[in-house]
Amino acid sequence: MATIEFKQVRKRYNDIEVIHGIDLAINRGQFVVIVGPSGCGKSTLLRMVAGLEEVSAGEIIINGQLVNDLPPKKRDIAMVFQNYALYPHMSVYENMEYGLKMRGFDRKEIKFRVMKAAKILQLESLLKRKPRDLSGGQRQRVAMGRAIVREPSIFLFDEPLSNLDAKLRVEMRLEIYKLQRELAVTSLYVTHDQVEAMTLADILVVMNKGIIEQVGKPLDIYKRPTTVFVAGFIGSPAMNFIKSTVYDRGQTISIIDQQLIHLPYPLLKQYEETEIIVGIRPEALQIAQSRDQDQFKVKVEVVEALGSDTIVYGRIAGSGQQLVAKLTSNIVTHPGEYLALSVKPEQLHFFDCDTEKRILGI
Amino acid sequence: MRKNVCFKSAYLPYLLVLPQIVITLLFFIWPALQAISESVVIQDPFGLYSRFVWFHNFVTLFTNTDYINSLIVTLIFSLAVTILSLVGGLFFAVLANRVTRGKRIYNALLILPYAVAPAIAGVLFRFLFDPAIGIFPYWLHYFHYTWNFTINSRQALFLIVIISAWQQVSYNFLFYLAGLQAIPRSLIESAALDGAGPFRRFWSIIFPLLSPTTFFLIVINMLYAFFDTFGIIQIVTQGGPANATQTLVYKIYQDGFMGLDFGGSAAQSVILMLVIIVLTIIQFKFFERSIEY
Ligand SMILES: Nc1ncnc2c1ncn2[C@@H]1O[C@H](COP(=O)(O)OP(=O)(O)OP(=O)(O)O)[C@@H](O)[C@H]1O
Numbered sequence: 001m002a003t004i005e006f007k008q009v010r011k012r013y014n015d016i017e018v019i020h021g022i023d024l025a026i027n028r029g030q031f032v033v034i035v036g037p038s039g040c041g042k043s044t045l046l047r048m049v050a051g052l053e054e055v056s057a058g059e060i061i062i063n064g065q066l067v068n069d070l071p072p073k074k075r076d077i078a079m080v081f082q083n084y085a086l087y088p089h090m091s092v093y094e095n096m097e098y099g100l101k102m103r104g105f106d107r108k109e110i111k112f113r114v115m116k117a118a119k120i121l122q123l124e125s126l127l128k129r130k131p132r133d134l135s136g137g138q139r140q141r142v143a144m145g146r147a148i149v150r151e152p153s154i155f156l157f158d159e160p161l162s163n164l165d166a167k168l169r170v171e172m173r174l175e176i177y178k179l180q181r182e183l184a185v186t187s188l189y190v191t192h193d194q195v196e197a198m199t200l201a202d203i204l205v206v207m208n209k210g211i212i213e214q215v216g217k218p219l220d221i222y223k224r225p226t227t228v229f230v231a232g233f234i235g236s237p238a239m240n241f242i243k244s245t246v247y248d249r250g251q252t253i254s255i256i257d258q259q260l261i262h263l264p265y266p267l268l269k270q271y272e273e274t275e276i277i278v279g280i281r282p283e284a285l286q287i288a289q290s291r292d293q294d295q296f297k298v299k300v301e302v303v304e305a306l307g308s309d310t311i312v313y314g315r316i317a318g319s320g321q322q323l324v325a326k327l328t329s330n331i332v333t334h335p336g337e338y339l340a341l342s343v344k345p346e347q348l349h350f351f352d353c354d355t356e357k358r359i360l361g362i
Numbered sequence: 363m364r365k366n367v368c369f370k371s372a373y374l375p376y377l378l379v380l381p382q383i384v385i386t387l388l389f390f391i392w393p394a395l396q397a398i399s400e401s402v403v404i405q406d407p408f409g410l411y412s413r414f415v416w417f418h419n420f421v422t423l424f425t426n427t428d429y430i431n432s433l434i435v436t437l438i439f440s441l442a443v444t445i446l447s448l449v450g451g452l453f454f455a456v457l458a459n460r461v462t463r464g465k466r467i468y469n470a471l472l473i474l475p476y477a478v479a480p481a482i483a484g485v486l487f488r489f490l491f492d493p494a495i496g497i498f499p500y501w502l503h504y505f506h507y508t509w510n511f512t513i514n515s516r517q518a519l520f521l522i523v524i525i526s527a528w529q530q531v532s533y534n535f536l537f538y539l540a541g542l543q544a545i546p547r548s549l550i551e552s553a554a555l556d557g558a559g560p561f562r563r564f565w566s567i568i569f570p571l572l573s574p575t576t577f578f579l580i581v582i583n584m585l586y587a588f589f590d591t592f593g594i595i596q597i598v599t600q601g602g603p604a605n606a607t608q609t610l611v612y613k614i615y616q617d618g619f620m621g622l623d624f625g626g627s628a629a630q631s632v633i634l635m636l637v638i639i640v641l642t643i644i645q646f647k648f649f650e651r652s653i654e655y
Pocket residue numbers: 013018036037038039040041042043044045192
């Protein structure tokens with residue numbers, strides 16, 4: 001168990017900076033998930049923690065010790081790679097004992113630990129097999145086993161589940177969750193799967209283009225995204241963004257000219273009569289119940305009935321803005337029809353058009 | 363992916379493989395049969411008279427100390443060449459694989475010896491090691507070491523080993539480099555995190571993963587040392603001094619074309635043919651055990 005601290009960490013590859021100053025502090029035993037689009041620098045950040053990649057500037061501090069120049073083997077870190085990186089010429093047992101052997105554990109202790117890990121991960125019957133004779137899920141488990149036998153102070157995961165099929169991914173996600181809670185080892189987990197991010201994380205870190213956009217508890221980030229990017233990235237289907245103008249001293253905004261929506265709280269004065277970005281989560285939209293609610297008409301274009309819910313893609317009548325709504329499954333509608341939708345004002349998100357940052361109420 | 367191709371015409375496939383078949387028949391099968399048929403007869407140098415002698419030629423060979431000597435020379439020679447060029451190739455491949463700047467230049471330079479014809483390599487080294495005008499003997503002189511490969515049989519063997527290995531290092535380098543590059547980086551990184559230093563990583567991960575390549579190269583290098591070094595020997599030592607560098611192939615040439623003992627040299631070719639066949643079978647059998655990542 002360890003603490004990890006990033007101080008203005010930067011990474012350059014041949015003068016091209018890909019990580020632009022990361023500040024982050026991770027507490028003992030926390031499960032931190034890093035999400036972000038492809039190429040935003042998640043793996044690079046992880047590999048710098050592991051010592052596989054040099055830190056160009058800034059400091060990485062593990063357990064109060066500056067590790068910038070510490071070689072990987074001295075960092076007491078185990079990493080699970082996306083392709084598992086199992087040693088193909090070694091059996092499952094040999095794969096799991098390798099790290100212990102390299103660290104000079106005695107045979108008895110090695111055997112004890114490997115058998116214990118094998119039991120936890122249900123690998124006992126596979127110990128003699130070579131990686132090529134294992135299924136994807138089993139390989140994944142061996143990779144996990146190799147990480148846990150060492151009882152390291154930090155786990156790093158780089159998209160460990162992305163090579164598995166959907167069902168197995170759910171299973172392994174639960175297993176990783178349980179395992180991490182049980183072992184309480186500080187973990188950094190990289191993914192671009194939303195569900196993994198939301199369900200596994202104690203702390204969620206949303207990255208974009210080499211910077212951290214937001215850090216927080218998953219639900220807090222979902223409820224109060226601080227930037228347009230985070231708002232659009234977290235949540236599925238993605239949040240709707242509609243450009244609107246603020247009227248009436250910040251009390252009312254218009255989705256389009258005729259359709260006014262009343263705000264729960266007045267917005268900052270500076271936004272009076274200016275354009276802002278309004279974010280509406282698809283799941284915040286519902287069929288309008290009565291005349292007195294703020295509501296607007298949407299022309300339905302595509303209907304996806306998923307069973308559990310129905311996702312409707314359409315355009316706002318008049319402005320033609322695209323909109324996605326996640327409605328309850330009992331709604332029956334067809335392309336070409338008009339739906340009257342409403343949204344609770346307190347479920348709206350507002351962002352500045354220029355900075356794309358969240359606008360706070362007064 | 364579909365591996366079988368269907369042709370519309372029934373003759374086209376045969377037509378397409380015809381050139382290869384003709385070449386194989388003309389230049390491989392026919393001479394091989396010729397060698398087999400000649401190995402069981404004794405004939406005079408002009409081919410006017412020949413007598414069927416069963417396996418007399420083979421029996422003679424294995425009772426002949428010259429042949430046994432040549433066999434031993436060949437074994438020592440091919441083992442030395444194989445080991446030397448494999449170690450060299452691997453060494454350079456590991457180094458070149460670490461280089462990031464000017465990678466292509468290093469690679470091109472390391473491959474260059476392979477582009478030199480054996481005879482030219484022979485001439486090159488003959489000058490370098492010439493007892494009278496060579497630079498190496500000149501340097502060795504300072505260490506009070508007398509170098510004269512034209513009279514010292516160990517030095518002669520050493521010299522052709524060096525030349526042959528020098529030529530073959532490039533080939534091994536290429537294969538090892540490709541093998542190294544096929545090893546996923548994450549494996550090495552994983553081993554590093556597991557606490558293995560560079561040396562342990564090499565011996566416990568990289569080297570075992572290269573074993574299919576190594577095995578393939580051992581066979582190829584043996585074949586090379588057995589057969590493709592004729593030019594070098596011919597230019598540098600002509601099998602001498604005192605048959606110290608007379609490998610099996612070179613002996614075939616000397617017995618057949620210089621000694622005009624067709625039966626004996628044909629019998630030797632047949633034996634060599636068996637060696638090739640065995641090596642090739644071994645290679646096919648084991649090369650399939652490649653590693654999948
Ligand atoms: N060795 C390298 N040399 C140069 N640029 C690199 C190198 N490795 C990564 N990059 C660049 O750094 C950026 C971040 O890469 P990184 O692998 O960290 O992305 P990622 O967030 O893990 O993406 P993904 O989700 O696709 O795995 C990318 O723009 C990539 O092109």
